[in-house]
Amino acid sequence: MVDTRFALYPPYGTDIPNMNDKNGNLETAAHPENLRRVAIDPVSRVEGHGKVTLLLDENDRVHQVRLHIVEFRGFEKFVQGRPYWEAPVMVQRLCGICPVSHHIAASKAMDMIVGATLTPTAEKVRRLMHYGQILQSHALHFFHLSSPDLLFGFDSDVARRNIAGIAAAYPEVAKRGVLLRKFGQEVIRITAGKRIHGTGSIPGGVNKNVSTEERDYLLKDIEQMIAWSRDALVLVRQLFEQNLDLYNNFGRFKTHTLNLVREDGALDLYHGGLRARDMDGNTLFDHYDSRHYWDVIFEDVKPWSYMKFPFLRSLGPERGWYRVGPLSRVTQCDFIPTPLANQARKAFMAFAGGSVAGATMGFHWARMIEMLHAAELIQELLHDPDLQGNDLVSKGQRQERGVGVIEAPRGTLIHHYKVDEHDQIVRCNLIVSTTHNNQAMNEAIRQVARQYLDGRKLTEGLLNHIEVAIRAFDPCLSCATHALGKMPLQVELLDVEGGVLSTLARSADGAFS
Amino acid sequence: MTDTFQLDGATVSFEPCQTVMQAALTAGRYIPHLCYHPEFKPHGSCKLCTIKVGGRTLSACTMPAEAGLQAESNIEELNALRRTLLQMLLVEGNHFCPSCEASGNCQLQATAYELQVMTPHFNQFFPDRPLDGSHPDILLDFNRCILCELCVRASCEMDGKNVFALAGRGITKHLIVNAESGMLRDTDIALEDKAMHVCPVGVILKKGVGFSVPIGARRYDQRPVGAQALDDAPRPAISGSCDACEGKS
Ligand code: SF4
Numbered sequence: 001m002v003d004t005r006f007a008l009y010p011p012y013g014t015d016i017p018n019m020n021d022k023n024g025n026l027e028t029a030a031h032p033e034n035l036r037r038v039a040i041d042p043v044s045r046v047e048g049h050g051k052v053t054l055l056l057d058e059n060d061r062v063h064q065v066r067l068h069i070v071e072f073r074g075f076e077k078f079v080q081g082r083p084y085w086e087a088p089v090m091v092q093r094l095c096g097i098c099p100v101s102h103h104i105a106a107s108k109a110m111d112m113i114v115g116a117t118l119t120p121t122a123e124k125v126r127r128l129m130h131y132g133q134i135l136q137s138h139a140l141h142f143f144h145l146s147s148p149d150l151l152f153g154f155d156s157d158v159a160r161r162n163i164a165g166i167a168a169a170y171p172e173v174a175k176r177g178v179l180l181r182k183f184g185q186e187v188i189r190i191t192a193g194k195r196i197h198g199t200g201s202i203p204g205g206v207n208k209n210v211s212t213e214e215r216d217y218l219l220k221d222i223e224q225m226i227a228w229s230r231d232a233l234v235l236v237r238q239l240f241e242q243n244l245d246l247y248n249n250f251g252r253f254k255t256h257t258l259n260l261v262r263e264d265g266a267l268d269l270y271h272g273g274l275r276a277r278d279m280d281g282n283t284l285f286d287h288y289d290s291r292h293y294w295d296v297i298f299e300d301v302k303p304w305s306y307m308k309f310p311f312l313r314s315l316g317p318e319r320g321w322y323r324v325g326p327l328s329r330v331t332q333c334d335f336i337p338t339p340l341a342n343q344a345r346k347a348f349m350a351f352a353g354g355s356v357a358g359a360t361m362g363f364h365w366a367r368m369i370e371m372l373h374a375a376e377l378i379q380e381l382l383h384d385p386d387l388q389g390n391d392l393v394s395k396g397q398r399q400e401r402g403v404g405v406i407e408a409p410r411g412t413l414i415h416h417y418k419v420d421e422h423d424q425i426v427r428c429n430l431i432v433s434t435t436h437n438n439q440a441m442n443e444a445i446r447q448v449a450r451q452y453l454d455g456r457k458l459t460e461g462l463l464n465h466i467e468v469a470i471r472a473f474d475p476c477l478s479c480a481t482h483a484l485g486k487m488p489l490q491v492e493l494l495d496v497e498g499g500v501l502s503t504l505a506r507s508a509d510g511a512f513s
Numbered sequence: 514m515t516d517t518f519q520l521d522g523a524t525v526s527f528e529p530c531q532t533v534m535q536a537a538l539t540a541g542r543y544i545p546h547l548c549y550h551p552e553f554k555p556h557g558s559c560k561l562c563t564i565k566v567g568g569r570t571l572s573a574c575t576m577p578a579e580a581g582l583q584a585e586s587n588i589e590e591l592n593a594l595r596r597t598l599l600q601m602l603l604v605e606g607n608h609f610c611p612s613c614e615a616s617g618n619c620q621l622q623a624t625a626y627e628l629q630v631m632t633p634h635f636n637q638f639f640p641d642r643p644l645d646g647s648h649p650d651i652l653l654d655f656n657r658c659i660l661c662e663l664c665v666r667a668s669c670e671m672d673g674k675n676v677f678a679l680a681g682r683g684i685t686k687h688l689i690v691n692a693e694s695g696m697l698r699d700t701d702i703a704l705e706d707k708a709m710h711v712c713p714v715g716v717i718l719k720k721g722v723g724f725s726v727p728i729g730a731r732r733y734d735q736r737p738v739g740a741q742a743l744d745d746a747p748r749p750a751i752s753g754s755c756d757a758c759e760g761k762s
């Protein structure tokens with residue numbers, strides 16, 4: 001019998017529905033043969049290699065915009081045959097940016113395999129690790145990667161639009177970014193054993209608790225982290241106040257959403273049921289058991305991209321794409337279960353008549369709300385004596401299939417394994433956050449192309465607008481180079497025969513040639 | 514009565530029938546090794562223990578200690594050769610430490626740290642040998658075997674079971690399971706067997722254990738391999754006899 005839970009939709013080799021757009025959505029040009037091709041090719045050093053291609057006519061009108069990301073498919077093959085208990089550690093290698101998210105999602109899947117119900121200590125240590133990851137990842141993204149765009153302007157002087165420029169002009173902002181991130185990494189080190197490639201989370205639990213010394217070491221800085229997270233929210237709000245039109249409209253598009261929520265509708269980044277809402281706010285499903293995600297989500301393939309395009313089954317492959325991540329989580333949950341972040345959420349949802357909640361740039365604000373939430377949760381957990389418990393691992397009835405779903409910094413992350421009677425993994429399916437956002441990112445950059453590029457000569461500043469839109473989602477590829485403005489970019493204008501008309505290149509040191 | 518020899522300029526005393534390796538370890542002087550194990554007859558296959566005596570290279574684990582011997586071990590010339598041997602072992606198997614459950618308990622890794630191997634240097638072989646997960650309690654990952662034969666010796670000499678063997682020659686040499694099916698489930702191996710506890714790398718694994726020992730509490734997190742080898746050395750000096758001199762004393 002064919003196991004449809006692992007089948008691709010549509011199966012390889014069958015005709016892919018014609019995606020030629022008739023309504024100007026810029027996915028596929030009607031007559032590509034007459035157009036110039038422009039490729040924005042950021043060569044990244046880690047897994048997430050991204051590239052944007054544009055097709056322009058002789059009047060610089062944009063006809064087609066596509067974001068291509070080379071996905072992590074190789075891993076699903078690589079893990080086959082390996083013992084199941086190795087997966088939570090091994091999967092961290094597929095992403096140098098948020099290894100802890102994969103570590104935890106795979107562990108949750110393996111909890112199912114070993115039939116475990118986690119002990120309170122195990123779940124709390126894992127949550128602590130996860131919140132440390134959220135904190136460090138969001139801090140990295142906001143302070144290191146995005147603040148140069150936000151504080152200097154999207155087409156500001158490229159020479160200073162980077163973290164070094166921020167350090168010179170806003171030393172306090174840069175310093176806080178570094179220290180927030182460092183704190184998150186310390187939480188990870190203490191719970192996972194190492195800052196990267198830790199081993200703390202294992203099938204059925206964790207391999208260590210948090211000692212009182214470790215707890216006290218983290219507690220001494222946590223108030224400061226909460227205060228700085230609150231300050232970051234003030235900064236984001238100011239930026240929105242100063243640039244309301246720009247931020248509200250930049251790359252704005254309507255979208256369905258997907259995220260996990262707790263049983264009572266609260267934001268929960270570690271565990272919950274799936275909630276999907278359509279672009280008008282109608283609920284498509286709620287509290288859906290994520291262990292059966294394949295009943296509600298399917299993955300489409302398109303001939304021009306290696307990355308799959310997940311969609312909500314009930315809406316079909318063409319209309320069913322959706323957006324995940326901080327903006328979806330913060331706007332779609334009913335409340336946030338920590339007081340300061342909940343207050344911040346209310347302010348965000350009410351700002352400018354609620355319009356920011358639908359803006360692509362709203363991602364940045366939502367991310368800072370989550371950073372505060374993570375800091376509050378870390379504080380709460382550190383005061384919980386269960387962290388010092390010694391009941392670390394549990395086991396139960398062995399299962400064949402394991403699904404682990406969490407809300408990673410960038411959005412919903414799904415790990416799905418099948419393990420045979422020899423304890424070896426026979427199949428694996430991963431849907432990473434950036435894949436969920438594949439179509440949504442494409443929509444955002446098409447919108448930016450319409451708004452800013454259409455009919456204009458390309459410049460570095462315009463090019464950066466595309467990057468700003470991609471960066472709002474915090475996909476792996478933007479972090480891959482670890483510093484904004486240092487992403488090597490190459491843009492080539494080609495004629496119809498593929499001959500190079502002109503090139504624009506930015507080297508890793510930010511220089512243009 | 515004890516005789517002495519010189520190792521790297523220091524005087525090492527030895528008992529009759531001791532090898533250079535045994536005498537050196539007992540005297541608190543580490544000579545790098547992989548296939549030597551204090552509880553088994555020397556094997557002399559990994560060559561990591563190579564020392565120089567009068568310009569000739571010899572294996573310290575098989576060389577009987579002799580009075581007046583002038584041996585060199587901890588010299589850059591030999592350590593460079595040892596690093597090369599380790600690099601060859603590291604590329605020949607799949608030794609991906611960040612995702613290997615033996616990391617921190619692995620003698621190959623610990624010895625590479627001890628001798629400061631910084632890069633693999635050679636191209637990886639990336640062997641793709643299927644794992645044997647057929648036994649309910651034990652899993653074999655053949656892709657990490659360094660052919661030291663410790664499991665073969667342990668199973669044969671101590672467990673009396675003969676579960677493992679090496680087959681093939683030269684580059685095709687590999688570990689096999691002594692069963693008609695070739696599967697571990699068809700042997701009488703048990704978790705308590707000595708063969709379960711001697712593998713210096715991560716081939717013979719108790720199922721489900723994985724990464725349950727946290728980083729910081731693993732064997733070589735505590736003390737480097739050199740210091741631990743000295744702890745494990747037979748002490749007080751073994752007296753009495755071995756097979757070779759049975760009846761002579
Ligand atoms: S399995 Fe381990 S003990 Fe046996 S020969 Fe290979 S490396 Fe040596």
Ligand code: FES
Pocket residue numbers: 545546547548549556557558559560561562563572573574575
């Ligand atoms: S330890 Fe002497 S040859 Fe291996």
